[in-house]
Amino acid sequence: MDELAPPRLLSQRAKANRDRIYTAAIELIRERGYDEVTMTDIAKGAGVARASVFNHFPAKLAVLGEWFERFTRQVLREAGQQTGNSAWARLVFVLEAMGRGAHANKDIIIHVASLAMGHGPLAATEAELDDELQLFFADIIRHGQREGEIDPGLDVDFLADMWVGLLTVTAHDWVNRGQVSDLSSDLKSRFQTLFRGIEK
Structure with missing residues (x-):
């Protein structure tokens, strides 16, 4: 089963x-x-x-899988309402919400992160959510290109994949370092470095 x-x-x-x-x-x-x-x-x-x-x-694992899905989709639903804001502001909203949620659920995040790694039992759940994040990020990027914030010549899907990867790597780094730093700040710092390189 x-x-x-x-x-x-x-x-x-x-x-x-x-x-x-x-x-x-x-x-x-x-x-x-x-x-x-x-x-x-x-x-x-x-x-x-x-x-x-x-x-x-x-299994108890299924509870963690559902938490992971509910948490991610709730952040995306709330972020989806930020349509009038700049691409950077919309991105920051997502990063801050992810960071706050992770800090409020540190013990759960530790298990989700370890079970989602590699071929772990939550890897398929993470892959499905990554696809949803990729679509969401692609929408932000297109918005930024239309508004002149992001170079319109950049490949949207490739860039969105990079953003998903940066989010995942930063979250896993945060867990592996003992969750001592502020994840929202870590995310914003790394994304800002990347964003500066793609500003028009």
Whole structure:
């Protein structure tokens, strides 16, 4: 069985149940740490039968996968509302939101980062989210080209891929260095260095 299989279409009641289980799991992981939380703990925290937890999340890993998806997509939804701003301002919004979210969820990020590396069990989830980030960054770049902020001769897809790679590498570096620096500042500093090189 695929531990990260996407959820099937759910009734309103089943969706509410899944959300309750997810919320309980994330709260417990934040309190105790990922390794200390069991599926039984999650069931008790959510007030449901243990079988119900496994029905929605076949493994604890699936909870991390869903957190990763929800976190990234929430940032992109909020950033998508910044359409009137400059390309740089829109980019900074994404970087600051990613940094704040990572700092607020340090223990979760450690596990997500390690499980997403290489051929880890969250690598496919990271690849899917990277595709969404690539499309989002490409939209920002096109906006910047139209507004004269970014050289219109640059290949949008290549540049967006570079931005995704820079985001990923910076986040993994931050985890590997012990999460002691400010990730938002790290991201903005690195992206600004790259952005200066592509300004029109």
